[in-house]
Amino acid sequence: MLKMHNIRKSYRTDTIETHALRDFSLEVNEGEFVSVTGPSGSGKTTFLNIAGLLETPTGGQYLLDGEDVSSLNDNQRSRLRNEKIGFIFQGFNLIPDLNLFDNIDVPLRYRGFNAKERKKRIEKVLEQVGLSARARHLPAQLSGGQQQRVAIARALAGEPRFLLADEPTGNLDSLMARQVMELLEFINEWGTTIVMVTHDPDLARRAHRNIQVVDGQVSDLQRTAAPTAVEIA
Amino acid sequence: MLELRPILSALWRHKISALLIALQLGLTLAIVSNALVVIDERTERISRPTGVAVEDINTFGYLAIPKDYDKFEAFRLDLDMIRALPGVASATISNHVPLSGSGSSSGFYTEPNMEVGATAANFYTVDEHFIEALGMNLVAGRGFSPEEIMQVGATSSERPTVAVVTQRLADEMFPQGNALGNAIFRGGDDHPIEIVGIVERNLGPWPNSPIAGRGVFYPAIMDQWFTYIVRAEPGQRDAVLKLVEEKLAERDPNRVINSDTLEEQKDQYYAGDNTMVKVLTAVVILLTFIVALGVVGLTVFWITQRQKQIGVRRALGATRTAISRYFLLENLIIATTGILLGFAAAQIFNGFLVSEFNQPALPLTVTLACALALLGVSLAAALLPALRAANISPATATRSV
Numbered sequence: 336m337l338k339m340h341n342i343r344k345s346y347r348t349d350t351i352e353t354h355a356l357r358d359f360s361l362e363v364n365e366g367e368f369v370s371v372t373g374p375s376g377s378g379k380t381t382f383l384n385i386a387g388l389l390e391t392p393t394g395g396q397y398l399l400d401g402e403d404v405s406s407l408n409d410n411q412r413s414r415l416r417n418e419k420i421g422f423i424f425q426g427f428n429l430i431p432d433l434n435l436f437d438n439i440d441v442p443l444r445y446r447g448f449n450a451k452e453r454k455k456r457i458e459k460v461l462e463q464v465g466l467s468a469r470a471r472h473l474p475a476q477l478s479g480g481q482q483q484r485v486a487i488a489r490a491l492a493g494e495p496r497f498l499l500a501d502e503p504t505g506n507l508d509s510l511m512a513r514q515v516m517e518l519l520e521f522i523n524e525w526g527t528t529i530v531m532v533t534h535d536p537d538l539a540r541r542a543h544r545n546i547q548v549v550d551g552q553v554s555d556l557q558r559t560a561a562p563t564a565v566e567i568a
Numbered sequence: 569m570l571e572l573r574p575i576l577s578a579l580w581r582h583k584i585s586a587l588l589i590a591l592q593l594g595l596t597l598a599i600v601s602n603a604l605v606v607i608d609e610r611t612e613r614i615s616r617p618t619g620v621a622v623e624d625i626n627t628f629g630y631l632a633i634p635k636d637y638d639k640f641e642a643f644r645l646d647l648d649m650i651r652a653l654p655g656v657a658s659a660t661i662s663n664h665v666p667l668s669g670s671g672s673s674s675g676f677y678t679e680p681n682m683e684v685g686a687t688a689a690n691f692y693t694v695d696e697h698f699i700e701a702l703g704m705n706l707v708a709g710r711g712f713s714p715e716e717i718m719q720v721g722a723t724s725s726e727r728p729t730v731a732v733v734t735q736r737l738a739d740e741m742f743p744q745g746n747a748l749g750n751a752i753f754r755g756g757d758d759h760p761i762e763i764v765g766i767v768e769r770n771l772g773p774w775p776n777s778p779i780a781g782r783g784v785f786y787p788a789i790m791d792q793w794f795t796y797i798v799r800a801e802p803g804q805r806d807a808v809l810k811l812v813e814e815k816l817a818e819r820d821p822n823r824v825i826n827s828d829t830l831e832e833q834k835d836q837y838y839a840g841d842n843t844m845v846k847v848l849t850a851v852v853i854l855l856t857f858i859v860a861l862g863v864v865g866l867t868v869f870w871i872t873q874r875q876k877q878i879g880v881r882r883a884l885g886a887t888r889t890a891i892s893r894y895f896l897l898e899n900l901i902i903a904t905t906g907i908l909l910g911f912a913a914a915q916i917f918n919g920f921l922v923s924e925f926n927q928p929a930l931p932l933t934v935t936l937a938c939a940l941a942l943l944g945v946s947l948a949a950a951l952l953p954a955l956r957a958a959n960i961s962p963a964t965a966t967r968s969v
């Protein structure tokens with residue numbers, strides 16, 4: 336599903352060059368639920384951004400679904416994000432001016448679905464996250480946990496193969512965090528590959544596999560372990 | 569793919585700022601389109617044909633110092649001298665100068681002894697050189713012969729028996745087209761004045777008055793009111809102005825000469841119209857500039873405010889084009905709303921100007937053209953910010969707080 340080999344990413348500012356990722360190699364298989372942990376600034380978000388085609392690596396090779404994405408142009412990358420990848424952010428990132436229905440509609444419109452298809456999908460995912468009754472509400476009228484469920488619905492509506500989550504429970508209390516986690520596990524059971532960055536060791540343990548990122552690299556312990564081994568939780 | 573509905577519902581949450589810009593656009597449309605018709609009317613007024621050779625004519629008058637000065641003799645000597653000067657095409661003497669803002673008018677009738685229903689017209693006294701000297705175009709009949717020119721002193725009661733009139737006066741007084749050979753009468757008078765010639769056009773001394781274009785020329789020289797009208801060969805006007813001034817002073821130093829180009833007098837007459845055109849043009853440019861600034865400001869502000877949202881949209885699969893299109897479409901919606909409001913306002917405002925200030929009516933086509941132009945200005949103003957918005961990185965979705 337996802338295969339990174341010796342990915343490097345450095346940020347250059349006027350004064351310093353930060354190596355956010357160095358020789359980062361990782362493979363994630365179809366259907367896996369991988370959690371990513373590591374100290375702050377270790378490169379977790381950078382890895383997720385590159386995996387999700389939000390940023391381009393400085394070097395190395397990245398195959399998504401067997402396709403080398405380094406040669407794609409901006410439009411092709413946008414399309415791939417839209418079709419194959421779902422994003423869940425720590426801050427939910429719902430569009431405040433749009434109601435829940437229209438928020439979920441955003442990626443579907445970019446996909447080019449007709450109105451009927453979009454409506455069908457939106458209603459389905461809203462049902463899945465248990466917020467059908469709130470379709471016309473604005474994000475600000477919901478609790479954090481509900482907002483994150485809408486964000487998950489938005490990520491799911493396009494039926495992505497691959498779900499990327501950057502601290503999806505970071506802004507939630509533990510009860511809501513558990514609900515979101517259960518939702519993600521449910522989604523994963525239906526076949527969606529999930530990579531989730533988290534600071535919460537309990538949640539990290541619930542994934543099939545935990546990746547430890549230290550100093551821009553997958554920590555040595557895990558590198559030696561066979562990356563293809565799927566450990567069923 | 570258009571995303572009108574979500575843009576509309578997002579706009580609805582910012583309706584005050586959107587409406588303010590829309591109103592600004594509408595107001596600009598209302599003012600600019602009305603200003604443009606006034607500009608157009610005044611420009612047309614200034615540039616309409618005068619019937620005389622404005623660019624080539626100088627005029628000269630003088631104040632004689634001695635009390636018993638023989639003016640008629642002076643006129644003859646002056647004019648003979650002027651006509652012989654190099655660069656002079658023709659010269660005449662007249663009571664008034666066309667386009668100068670100073671003149672005489674009188675009421676005329678087609679029947680004797682009439683008191684009401686006169687056709688008001690400007691009148692001039694001129695010598696036999698007047699058609700050439702003014703650069704007019706004789707379209708029917710004849711001009712005057714030297715023997716016809718009367719010398720009218722202060723106490724003289726002699727009256728002309730022939731006249732040349734303008735085409736406009738001929739058409740208005742004799743709609744059947746039989747002016748030539750017919751007589752006109754001054755109010756309450758039974759003395760016929762036969763029309764012997766018709767000139768194509770002469771706007772008269774007051775081009776903005778309702779009687780502009782109606783002119784009557786008498787074969788006469790008055791010692792009370794006189795100005796030499798001297799037409800130069802093309803391109804010689806300024807040289808002739810100096811030369812004639814010099815020679816007049818040389819021939820008789822005992823007088824104060826005043827001279828001017830006809831162009832200068834015309835400019836002075838139209839000074840108000842010219843100022844109006846300049847002020848309104850400045851208003852049009854300024855308002856358009858301000859509205860463009862407003863659009864740029866609001867677009868930049870909204871884009872800055874929605875940086876995160878733009879990043880999220882990019883992360884969710886929006887192409888750069890989709891982002892730029894979003895903001896242009898948003899701008900188009902606001903501008904269209906404003907312009908529709910402005911369209912109505914323009915007509916209402918114009919109705920007021922027409923009824924209260926006698927300004928020209930605003931044709932729908934002008935408002936429409938202004939509306940389209942303003943729409944273009946608004947889109948152009950939003951274009952650069954919209955293109956820059958597309959450069960916001962999708963990583964903004966995960967990076968910024």
Ligand SMILES: Nc1ncnc2c1ncn2[C@@H]1O[C@H](COP(=O)(O)OP(=O)(O)OP(=O)(O)O)[C@@H](O)[C@H]1O
Nearest residue numbers: 346347353354355374375376377378379380381382
């Ligand atoms: N746009 C950028 N410009 C410069 N440096 C950057 C940029 N983005 C990230 N970095 C640096 O790259 C390194 C890795 O950052 P990253 O966000 O991937 O860390 P992280 O593991 O997600 O941290 P956290 O747990 O705090 O979210 C950090 O040192 C960070 O300062």
Ligand SMILES: [Mg+2]
Nearest residue numbers: 379380381501
């Ligand atoms: Mg991070």
